[in-house]
Amino acid sequence: MAKNEQCYVLAEMTVKDIREALKKITTVLLPMGCTEQHGYHLPLSTDTLTAEYVAGKVATKAGCIVAPAVPYTFSGGELPGTVNVSTQVLGLYVRDICRSFAEIGFKRIVLVLGHGGSENLRDIQESLKMFLRLEKAYKHLTIEVIGIWSMSPVWLKSMREHNYHADIIETSMILCIKPMLVRKKYVLDMPSVHNELIADPDKYQVSDADTKTNTFLDGYCRIPHISQRSDMKVGVMGNPKGANASLGKKVLDEAIANLAKYLKKAR
Numbered sequence: 001m002a003k004n005e006q007c008y009v010l011a012e013m014t015v016k017d018i019r020e021a022l023k024k025i026t027t028v029l030l031p032m033g034c035t036e037q038h039g040y041h042l043p044l045s046t047d048t049l050t051a052e053y054v055a056g057k058v059a060t061k062a063g064c065i066v067a068p069a070v071p072y073t074f075s076g077g078e079l080p081g082t083v084n085v086s087t088q089v090l091g092l093y094v095r096d097i098c099r100s101f102a103e104i105g106f107k108r109i110v111l112v113l114g115h116g117g118s119e120n121l122r123d124i125q126e127s128l129k130m131f132l133r134l135e136k137a138y139k140h141l142t143i144e145v146i147g148i149w150s151m152s153p154v155w156l157k158s159m160r161e162h163n164y165h166a167d168i169i170e171t172s173m174i175l176c177i178k179p180m181l182v183r184k185k186y187v188l189d190m191p192s193v194h195n196e197l198i199a200d201p202d203k204y205q206v207s208d209a210d211t212k213t214n215t216f217l218d219g220y221c222r223i224p225h226i227s228q229r230s231d232m233k234v235g236v237m238g239n240p241k242g243a244n245a246s247l248g249k250k251v252l253d254e255a256i257a258n259l260a261k262y263l264k265k266a267r
Contacts (some may be wrong), residue, residue: 098128204235
């Protein structure tokens with residue numbers, strides 16, 4: 001670690017440590033993952049592992065405090081092992097964490113997401129928008145939500161090639177971080193299902209009504225019943241073939257370097 005680089009791990013600090021650290025550090029990173037299926041070859045903790053890894057390295061480079069990760073969020077999937085926290089509860093939970101961080105004395109809170117998910121991302125953002133809108137006492141507070149994938153050009157390129165979930169990138173990252181957790185045999189859903197999932201990752205779910213957002217002028221909305229499609233058994237959205245630790249390191253290094261650079265620049 002360079003002389004000008006400092007990282008504090010919140011879970012390992014004492015009251016006195018926090019007081020001293022706040023004299024020079026006002027940014028806290030909150031890694032957010034998910035406990036959800038990642039096919040037959042990756043662990044349920046994949047998103048949490050990547051968020052923790054990136055946030056820990058970024059905290060060192062950018063001189064921040066890194067908080068314990070949030071391992072339970074909203075997936076929407078229903079395959080064995082997946083744990084869903086409703087977006088309403090999750091939003092309130094994250095708001096309370098941010099409120100506590102603000103009361104401690106942090107001026108900037110950065111949520112480092114290892115898990116996206118359209119509903120998960122949308123509702124975290126909306127909940128925090130409402131928090132800052134209504135809580136006038138926190139006008140000084142800056143809250144940012146950053147997906148680690150957005151900081152890696154290689155990862156973004158892979159997404160544009162329809163690799164979204166338990167794919168070559170996520171598999172490569174876990175091969176870099178914790179290779180012992182990656183199973184050697186890659187299994188995909190039957191072709192008809194897999195092709196739909198890579199064309200649109202939200203195709204993992206089915207609805208009995210139109211789920212498009214209604215406008216004010218519409219004045220009507222039928223609330224749908226939504227569930228995971230019954231013919232999805234594996235849940236890989238992309239292709240893990242060709243994954244390797246070197247690719248994982250490249251993606252992680254990109255995300256770490258670019259996020260650290262952003263945090264330093266935006267101070």
